[in-house]
Amino acid sequence: MMENYDFIVIGGGFTGAVLAYELIKTGVTVLLLEKDPNLDNATRYSYGGLAYWLATSETSHETAKKGREYHRNLSQELDADTEFREVNLLLTIDKNCDSNIILNNYQYFITKPDLLTVKEACELEPLLNPDAISGVLRYNHGHINPLKTTQAFQQAFLRLGGKIYYEDVRELITANNTIQGVKTQENSYFSAHTIVCAGWLTRKIFQQLGVNLKLYYTYEQVITVTQSNINLQTQVMAAASQRLILEQEAGKLESQWDKMGNELLPRIIDTGAIQFKNGHLCLGQVTQIFPNSQAKIDLKGSEKIIRQSIAKILPSLANLIGTCHNCLVAFTPNSQPLIGKIGDLNGIYAFSGFTSTLLLAPPLAKEFASFLTKNFED
Numbered sequence: 001m002m003e004n005y006d007f008i009v010i011g012g013g014f015t016g017a018v019l020a021y022e023l024i025k026t027g028v029t030v031l032l033l034e035k036d037p038n039l040d041n042a043t044r045y046s047y048g049g050l051a052y053w054l055a056t057s058e059t060s061h062e063t064a065k066k067g068r069e070y071h072r073n074l075s076q077e078l079d080a081d082t083e084f085r086e087v088n089l090l091l092t093i094d095k096n097c098d099s100n101i102i103l104n105n106y107q108y109f110i111t112k113p114d115l116l117t118v119k120e121a122c123e124l125e126p127l128l129n130p131d132a133i134s135g136v137l138r139y140n141h142g143h144i145n146p147l148k149t150t151q152a153f154q155q156a157f158l159r160l161g162g163k164i165y166y167e168d169v170r171e172l173i174t175a176n177n178t179i180q181g182v183k184t185q186e187n188s189y190f191s192a193h194t195i196v197c198a199g200w201l202t203r204k205i206f207q208q209l210g211v212n213l214k215l216y217y218t219y220e221q222v223i224t225v226t227q228s229n230i231n232l233q234t235q236v237m238a239a240a241s242q243r244l245i246l247e248q249e250a251g252k253l254e255s256q257w258d259k260m261g262n263e264l265l266p267r268i269i270d271t272g273a274i275q276f277k278n279g280h281l282c283l284g285q286v287t288q289i290f291p292n293s294q295a296k297i298d299l300k301g302s303e304k305i306i307r308q309s310i311a312k313i314l315p316s317l318a319n320l321i322g323t324c325h326n327c328l329v330a331f332t333p334n335s336q337p338l339i340g341k342i343g344d345l346n347g348i349y350a351f352s353g354f355t356s357t358l359l360l361a362p363p364l365a366k367e368f369a370s371f372l373t374k375n376f377e378d
């Protein structure tokens with residue numbers, strides 16, 4: 001089969017689905033290629049948080065505000081329930097830490113958190129263990145069901161005439177430094193514009209072209225609980241999160257990536273929990289950095305670590321029956337997404353490596369789609 005499209009999007013996770021949807025809205029033809037019909041990807045295991053507050057510059061603060069507006073109207077626009085709601089995010093401060101020192105670490109965010117006493121925090125979240133914390137930082141936060149939202153983008157994309165094929169992109173069709181399309185196991189598809197939204201595999205796809213992106217990946221382990229009597233009112237996370245620091249450090253070890261080898265840095269645990277509207281819970285999360293994608297993960301060990309740390313903060317959740325999963329998540333060491341042309345290659349673009357993906361990817365997909373399609377207007 002040989003087909004031609006204005007745009008090919010590789011990857012049907014959250015980033016690919018929103019970009020494909022924003023492209024098709026402009027009236028161009030779009031093919032979305034996804035290798036896994038079950039979407040067993042980073043999006044599936046995500047907490048679903050919309051971190052309105054995570055911006056450190058006026059520009060990212062403006063994008064975050066656009067993201068909030070985007071999500072507020074999205075269920076109506078897509079004619080499907082994304083389960084959007086506003087929640088309190090409680091960032092717990094360990095009982096041995098000085099709340100004011102931790103609060104000070106948040107001064108470089110444009111939106112400052114409220115510092116709550118233990119009593120105030122437990123009023124908002126009665127499941128918190130008052131003996132484990134010295135206080136809590138509170139933010140207004142948003143929440144969606146990331147998988148449902150991705151599927152809703154895909155359905156809306158199909159209704160507008162987009163095509164989704166479940167095929168694995170194996171090769172890029174290249175001539176004279178220009179990408180002309182892609183090859184899957186059975187088919188070739190042609191387009192003057194191929195956009196890579198392949199999560200952690202974005203790194204591998206560009207490596208085929210001889211480009212080493214400054215985009216890496218973490219291994220993330222999380223426990224999902226489908227049935228319980230728990231009623232968690234808030235999203236709970238650690239105020240002294242270590243994941244972003246780990247990502248910065250991992251980016252400095254470029255020469256060690258893509259080689260066989262052990263964990264690059266010691267694993268970390270950021271204790272967190274969120275309950276979805278349907279009652280489903282996510283408990284997490286262990287982050288590990290290996291230099292390649294073949295690492296064997298000790299899921300039992302990670303499950304034990306997550307349960308031990310949850311037992312301190314939210315004791316009633318620690319022994320819920322659940323399953324520990326692992327997935328790989330793309331990141332860039334400077335927390336800036338890769339959007340646009342890469343190097344001097346023509347016909348290929350990246351849209352990947354976001355921090356706060358669920359909030360920021362939609363407004364940036366809208367802008368990127370508008371930029372890419374302006375030459376298609378009559």
Ligand SMILES: Cc1cc2nc3c(=O)[nH]c(=O)nc-3n(C[C@H](O)[C@H](O)[C@H](O)COP(=O)(O)OP(=O)(O)OC[C@H]3O[C@@H](n4cnc5c(N)ncnc54)[C@H](O)[C@@H]3O)c2cc1C
Nearest residue numbers: 011013014015035041042043046047049169199356357358
């Ligand atoms: C435990 C956990 C909690 C998180 N919490 C949050 C949160 O609260 N808020 C937030 O904003 N983010 C959160 N994230 C991060 C967020 O979930 C991810 O950044 C986001 O889902 C990534 O989307 P993506 O489309 O880039 O990647 P993915 O969801 O991994 O999708 C990439 C897709 O590309 C496909 N693909 C790859 N290569 C090919 C190929 N060659 N051919 C065809 N298809 C291909 C894959 O099959 C996959 O479906 C969390 C992540 C985890 C693991």
